Amino acid sequence: MIDLEKTQRRIDRFPALCRRAGLKVTPQRSAVYAMLASTDTHPSPDTIFSSVREGLPNISQGTVYKVLDLLTERGLLVKVATPGQVARYDARTEPHYHAVCIRCGGIEDVQAEAAPPVPRGDPDGGFDVHKVDVVLQGLCHKCRAPDA
Amino acid sequence: MIDLEKTQRRIDRFPALCRRAGLKVTPQRSAVYAMLASTDTHPSPDTIFSSVREGLPNISQGTVYKVLDLLTERGLLVKVATPGQVARYDARTEPHYHAVCIRCGGIEDVQAEAAPPVPRGDPDGGFDVHKVDVVLQGLCHKCRAPDA
DNA sequence: GTTCCTGCAAAGGTTTTGCACCATA
DNA sequence: TATGGTGCAAAACCTTTGCAGGAAC
Numbered sequence: 001m002i003d004l005e006k007t008q009r010r011i012d013r014f015p016a017l018c019r020r021a022g023l024k025v026t027p028q029r030s031a032v033y034a035m036l037a038s039t040d041t042h043p044s045p046d047t048i049f050s051s052v053r054e055g056l057p058n059i060s061q062g063t064v065y066k067v068l069d070l071l072t073e074r075g076l077l078v079k080v081a082t083p084g085q086v087a088r089y090d091a092r093t094e095p096h097y098h099a100v101c102i103r104c105g106g107i108e109d110v111q112a113e114a115a116p117p118v119p120r121g122d123p124d125g126g127f128d129v130h131k132v133d134v135v136l137q138g139l140c141h142k143c144r145a146p147d148a
Numbered sequence: 149m150i151d152l153e154k155t156q157r158r159i160d161r162f163p164a165l166c167r168r169a170g171l172k173v174t175p176q177r178s179a180v181y182a183m184l185a186s187t188d189t190h191p192s193p194d195t196i197f198s199s200v201r202e203g204l205p206n207i208s209q210g211t212v213y214k215v216l217d218l219l220t221e222r223g224l225l226v227k228v229a230t231p232g233q234v235a236r237y238d239a240r241t242e243p244h245y246h247a248v249c250i251r252c253g254g255i256e257d258v259q260a261e262a263a264p265p266v267p268r269g270d271p272d273g274g275f276d277v278h279k280v281d282v283v284l285q286g287l288c289h290k291c292r293a294p295d296a
Numbered sequence: 297g298t299t300c301c302t303g304c305a306a307a308g309g310t311t312t313t314g315c316a317c318c319a320t321a
Numbered sequence: 322t323a324t325g326g327t328g329c330a331a332a333a334c335c336t337t338t339g340c341a342g343g344a345a346c
Binding site for chain 2: 336
């Protein structure tokens with residue numbers, strides 16, 4: 001499912017993206033970004049922390065949160081929209097749908113049949129759209145099945 | 149923006165909806181539902197709690213959370229998909245978009261020009277779609293403007 | 297009368313914050 | 322060397338949980 005070339009290209013571009021955003025390039029930021037660029041699982045801060053710590057044993061949770069916030073604010077990452085769950089992040093910007101199970105919280109990628117319908121008219125006159133996320137809420141395969 | 153007739157009709161139907169869902173009708177549930185049906189601000193559990201407590205001074209936070217969870221699970225309410233924020237709820241099921249500011253967290257309703265593109269093909273063969281939420285992420289009018 | 301719901305209060309998990317030290321540019 | 326980032330640890334939030342008393346059917 002993951003395009004390795006695209007992933008690598010994204011990681012290679014990271015230093016340039018940082019500089020353009022006025023940010024210093026640090027090992028912590030690079031590791032967080034690379035981890036996100038290499039997966040399609042929409043990981044939470046805690047998952048990112050655990051994964052990144054394998055390569056950078058001294059990184060702290062606080063730093064992960066700060067990096068995620070900053071990169072999101074500068075548009076290098078995106079928070080996946082989920083109904084009232086912990087934050088989930090994504091380094092991929094291609095339009096795709098997310099299916100979120102309202103019972104177990106799992107997120108599946110859904111192939112978009114068409115580009116999401118961006119309201120070109122900029123409805124309120126002032127909203128600067130960075131990303132359009134189409135979120136399917138419902139019950140996943142597992143949670144659909146009768147419990148008992 | 150709010151259709152008072154529609155709101156009232158929704159509130160009137162609540163007892164019937166509860167019974168159909170196998171739930172008892174209680175003042176707490178009715179109040180939470182009525183509060184949500186009367187607004188388009190996608191309030192958080194805490195906001196709902198404060199508002200409902202004006203009419204039911206003894207209601208507790210725990211009850212509000214339990215009611216919201218249960219009504220959502222039974223399909224009477226919907227959790228609005230937001231990027232890593234506190235939960236937000238909605239009693240309205242008509243298709244509309246949400247624009248979420250990644251800086252201040254505000255949510256604006258956006259008039260949908262067309263119904264969201266539900267993938268009829270049920271992509272993974274097993275996802276039972278209850279609701280499709282289209283979420284615009286970006287910067288709202290206020291947060292766009294230069295800070296200093 | 298039975299079943300289910302509520303209120304309370306404590307616990308669990310997530311995210312934010314402040315500050316001294318350190319790395320990048 | 323100046324600026325900005327990191328690590329640590331505490332605090333602030335948000336949400337869940339368990340249980341005894343009470344309300345709906």
